[in-house]
Each structure stands twice: as C-alpha cells, then as structure tokens.
Amino acid sequence: MRLIFLGPPGAGKGTQAQRVSQRLGIPHISTGDILRQAVADQTPLGQKAKSYMDRGDLVPDDLILGLVRERLQQDDAQSGWILDGFPRNLSQAQFLDTLLAEIHQTCDRAVNFTVPDDEIVQRLVARGRQDDKEETIRHRLMVYRQATAPLIEFYEQQSRLLCVDGSQEMDAVTEYLSQGLAA
Numbered sequence: 001m002r003l004i005f006l007g008p009p010g011a012g013k014g015t016q017a018q019r020v021s022q023r024l025g026i027p028h029i030s031t032g033d034i035l036r037q038a039v040a041d042q043t044p045l046g047q048k049a050k051s052y053m054d055r056g057d058l059v060p061d062d063l064i065l066g067l068v069r070e071r072l073q074q075d076d077a078q079s080g081w082i083l084d085g086f087p088r089n090l091s092q093a094q095f096l097d098t099l100l101a102e103i104h105q106t107c108d109r110a111v112n113f114t115v116p117d118d119e120i121v122q123r124l125v126a127r128g129r130q131d132d133k134e135e136t137i138r139h140r141l142m143v144y145r146q147a148t149a150p151l152i153e154f155y156e157q158q159s160r161l162l163c164v165d166g167s168q169e170m171d172a173v174t175e176y177l178s179q180g181l182a183a
Contacts (some may be wrong), residue, residue, distance in 0.1 A: 001026060001080045002105060003117065004087070004096075004149065005016075007113030008144045009137075009168040010120040016113070017084045019174050020181040033151060035068045045070065060068035065095050068128075073103055109181060110155035113166035113173075117141055123182060 001024055005013040011054040014030065022026035026101050038046030039053070049059045068086055071077065100106055115123075120141060125130045157162040162180045166173060 002100075002108050003080075003181070004081045004110040004155075005082060005084045005113065006110055006148060006155075007166060008115065008120055008141055010123040011113035011114055011115045012170070013084050013151065013166075015170065016164075016166075016173055016177060017082045018155055020177060021082055023122060024080060025110075026082060027076050028082045028084060029068075029071055029077070029086075031085040032065060033119070034071050035064075036071075038067055041175075044068075047091055061092060061128075065092070065099070068096070069103075071097070072105065089147045090154055093151055093154050107160065110151075111162045111164055111177065111180075112152055112155075113164050113165050115166040119167050124126050 005017050009011045017030075020172040035046075035049055035053070036130055039050045040046070049063050049067070052059045052063070063075055064088065068083075072081065087096050094159075096107070100126075117138065121137050124137050125134060149165070152161065162177075164173060164176055164180065168176070
C-alpha cells in the first residue's frame with residue numbers, strides 16, 4: 001500500500017500515519033524527517049539542504065524532490081509507504097507521479113484529513129509552541145488551503161482521494177481509515 005497523507009497542520013496526519021504504518025508494516029515517510037536525516041548523514045543533498053536551513057530559508061523544491069526520490073528507492077519502501085507532508089502543491093504531485101512511473105511504483109490513495117479551522121487553532125495553541133499563535137496559525141491555514149486546493153482536485157480527478165473527518169476521536173479516525181483503505 002502506497003499512501004499520501006494530506007491535511008492542514010494539526011489535522012492528525014502524523015499520528016494516523018504512525019498508526020497505519022505500524023498496522024501495515026510500511027514506513028512512515030515525513031519530508032521533515034528525511035531532511036533532518038540527510039543533514040545528519042551529511043549526504044550531498046543533505047549538505048545542500050543544510051545551507052538553506054542554516055540561513056532560515058525554505059529548502060527548494062528540487063532538493064526536496066531529490067530527497068524523496070532517494071528515500072522511495074530504499075529497500076524498506078519497496079513494499080509500500082506513507083508520505084506525510086509531501087506533495088504540498090500541484091507541481092510536486094505531478095513530479096511525484098513522474099517519479100513513481102520511473103521507479104515502477106504507484107500511489108494507491110491520497111488521504112485528505114479535514115478538520116474545521118477553529119478546532120485546528122485550538123489543537124495547535126494547546127501544543128504551546130512559540131510559533132503557534134492564533135494569528136500565525138490562521139495565516140498558515142490560509143496558505144495551506146491555497147497551495148493544496150488544486151492538489152485535492154488532482155487526486156479527486158484520478159479517483160484516488162479518500163476524505164477523512166480528522167475531528168473525530170483518534171481511534172475512530174484510525175478505524176475509518178482502515179475500512180476506507182480496505183475498500
């Protein structure tokens with residue numbers, strides 16, 4: 001099973017990705033984790049990414065795409081994976097489709113976690129991180145929706161989209177996901 005988990009920050013993607021990853025025995029691949037690992041391992045791409053990160057700049061798409069390419073070709077990802085935090089926009093989704101064709105893999109489903117904005121704000125403010133102020137969160141949600149709206153439509157047109165109400169209790173979301181993925 002090869003899955004893409006989409007959803008705004010605080011929607012529960014990471015938690016559900018860990019649960020489904022354990023249940024299916026496939027790796028949970030977070031682009032943030034890939035970046036940190038590549039930097040720690042001092043791979044050529046990791047060293048390039050570090051220079052952007054050290055300046056506080058966003059790591060460019062081409063570097064992220066290279067890291068994803070490397071990760072999906074590792075042995076543990078051959079039987080399946082869950083991508084969390086990638087793709088973030090339509091051009092990344094199109095690149096991913098091309099990459100998967102090149103490495104003879106396909107994406108089975110894109111799972112979109114939906115949660116009302118007010119609930120996301122409550123969840124993230126409760127985390128207590130420095131950058132989790134209500135105004136900042138609402139801005140991040142607006143930016144997220146602008147970038148991912150075309151992405152949701154892209155996977156919907158390919159009949160690969162599964163929408164999940166992420167505002168339900170955690171176990172209910174996991175159960176719904178299990179049933180939806182089995183269908």
